Amino acid sequence: MKEKLSILLKGLIKENPVLVLxxxxxxxxxxxxxxxxxxxMGLSVxxxxxxxxxxxxxxxxxxxxxxxxxxxxxxxxxxVTVVKMLLQAFVPSLxxxxxxxLDLIVVNCIILGRAEMFASKNTVADxxxxxxxxxxxxxxxxxxxxxxxxxxxSGTFFGLSVPFLSDYHFAILVSPTGGFFVFGAVMALTVLxxxxxxxxxxSFSCEGxxxxxxxxxxxxxxxxxxxxx
Amino acid sequence: xxxxxxxxxIVVLSLIxxxxxxxxxxxxxxxxxxxxxxxxxxxLESFKKVMPGAENFEEKTLSKSYDGVENAWTCEKxxxxxxxxxxxxxxxxxxxxxxxxxxxxGVVTMSCNETAGYGKQCxxxxxxxxxxxxxxxxxxxxxxxxxxxxxxxxxxxxxTAFEVLEELKGGEGK
Numbered sequence: 416m417k418e419k420l421s422i423l424l425k426g427l428i429k430e431n432p433v434l435v436l437x438x439x440x441x442x443x444x445x446x447x448x449x450x451x452x453x454x455x456m457g458l459s460v461x462x463x464x465x466x467x468x469x470x471x472x473x474x475x476x477x478x479x480x481x482x483x484x485x486x487x488x489x490x491x492x493x494x495v496t497v498v499k500m501l502l503q504a505f506v507p508s509l510x511x512x513x514x515x516x517l518d519l520i521v522v523n524c525i526i527l528g529r530a531e532m533f534a535s536k537n538t539v540a541d542x543x544x545x546x547x548x549x550x551x552x553x554x555x556x557x558x559x560x561x562x563x564x565x566x567x568x569s570g571t572f573f574g575l576s577v578p579f580l581s582d583y584h585f586a587i588l589v590s591p592t593g594g595f596f597v598f599g600a601v602m603a604l605t606v607l608x609x610x611x612x613x614x615x616x617x618s619f620s621c622e623g624x625x626x627x628x629x630x631x632x633x634x635x636x637x638x639x640x641x642x643x644x
Numbered sequence: 645x646x647x648x649x650x651x652x653x654i655v656v657l658s659l660i661x662x663x664x665x666x667x668x669x670x671x672x673x674x675x676x677x678x679x680x681x682x683x684x685x686x687x688l689e690s691f692k693k694v695m696p697g698a699e700n701f702e703e704k705t706l707s708k709s710y711d712g713v714e715n716a717w718t719c720e721k722x723x724x725x726x727x728x729x730x731x732x733x734x735x736x737x738x739x740x741x742x743x744x745x746x747x748x749x750g751v752v753t754m755s756c757n758e759t760a761g762y763g764k765q766c767x768x769x770x771x772x773x774x775x776x777x778x779x780x781x782x783x784x785x786x787x788x789x790x791x792x793x794x795x796x797x798x799x800x801x802x803x804t805a806f807e808v809l810e811e812l813k814g815g816e817g818k
Contacts, residue, residue, distance in 0.1 A: 474660070482653040486660050493664035497671045504678035507686070511755065586761070 422541055426548030433556040434605040438524040442516050443557060444594040450573045453561035455509040457554025459498050459517065461547065464526050466494045468546035471534040478535075487530045492521045525553060556601065563597050564588045686754075687726075691717070694724055694741030694750035704812060712801055716808050722749060723812050725805040731766070731794030733757040738798065740775075740805040744813055751775040751802060756794075763794030780806045 432438045439460075446456040470490050471478075478486045499517055502510040510517070520526065529549055534542040566572055568588030570581035587593040691701055698719040706716055712729040714737075722743035729736050735757040741749040751772050758764045765771055765788045774785050780803060787795035 478656055478660075479649060479653045481649065482657050486657055489657075489660055489664055493667060496668055500668075500671050500675040500679070504675035504682070507679075507682045 419541070419544060423544045423548040426545065426550070426552035427555060428552070428605065429609055431552040431556055431605060432525045432528075432549050433553055434602050435609070436525075436528075438528050439553060440598070442519060442523060443553075443560065444591065444598065445516055446513070447557055447560040447564050447594065447597070448568070448589045449512075449565050449571075450558065450561045451509070452512050453557040454554070455502075455506075455513055456516065456520075457550070457557045459502070459513070460520060460523065460525070460553050461550030462498055463491065463494045463520055464529065464550040464553075465543060465546040467491045467526055467530060468534040468542040469539055471530045472537060472539045472542035475535045483535065484527075487527060487535075488521070491526050491530070495520045525549060559601055560594075560597050563601075564593065568593060690739045690752050690754060691719075691724055691741075693752045694739050695719060695721055695743075696750070697721070706808065707811060710807055711804050713804060713808055716812060718812055723805075723809055725808050726754075727801040727804060729797050729801045731756065731758050731797040732763045732791070733759075736766070736794070736797060736801070738801050740802050742805055742809045744809075746779055746806070746809070748775050748778045748802065758791070758794050763788065763791040765791065766794055766798055775802065 426432065428435075430436060433440065433443050442456055442460075446452045467487070467490050471487055474486070474490075495518070498520075499510070502513070502517070529545060533545045537545070566577055566580060567585055569586075570577050570584035585593070588597060691698070698721045701717040701719045701724065703715060703717050706713065712727040713725055714728050715726040717724045722741060725740045725742070727738050727740065729738070733756075735755060737754040737756070739752045739754055741751070743749050753767045753772060756764060756766055758766060771788060775782075778784050782799055782802065785799065787799075
């Protein structure tokens, strides 16, 4: 039971996909300019991650190793398209805010990464918990960054004007430059919270990456340092 | 690669694709009406903004393709044209309302991917409102400072709407 709980909770802070594993940074930087976008993106990713982890884990003994990447991508793309259609039909304002980044969830490293690293090697129940935990961690990271960037950068909170800040706000925080600043700051905060005990296991260095064979860098000099960003 | 493995790979991948396509077809069945409805409502909303007080909008097919024009509607007061163009970035969608006597009744920026603080100001009320009452020469319209590309593209799009007016005006016999 404790083990199941740890699978669920590790994605929140200790192995937060965005702040510790440094995956999925593109949508993070783009969608944290407002809390509404951050929440929308986070919830969409939780849905896709949960569904794809379950399906891929259920099919893990069926999918031959040679076609595993195409198979994973088809499954992930399917769920992303389902989310797109549901959002477009029932929450069109969120659909237009998320725009292209909704499509980009297909190639979000977190989802393919968890499929490769976890779902393909664990039971359906464990994979579901992992998907939930990682998705929640992603959402948490996005919300934390969006809180800073929207309130201090635009002076609004979920679109509502904040009394003092709407007159004095740091517009740079909503620009990409500011985004990187905030990203670094929140990462540093996470290191503080985890007391620097970031996971150094092999699975988070080059060997664990789905592109290792193509990349060419993974062959040498991967002593786990990559994980301790 | 063993023959058995090739066959298995093909079969498994095909089955996965079949199942995912079925799921998508099902979702599409459920969501398509809602999507069409929300798009229709959005269009109606924009009609109210560019040509307030008018009803009976009828979509028309145009004799030729005008630069950026996606749809055109006529009503009793004039026409509404939907254009999609590129300013600094693509995806600048504008609705232009023109009365039959050749003045702009209103413009609305439906969507844009322009730079915040610069081209994105085309979404602000001040920029859109200045078009109301203007004629084809757009003399009273001031560009957004620091956003030449966006401003130029916007003007060009509005002026293309006037070309559509020429065609549709003839049809209404006014």
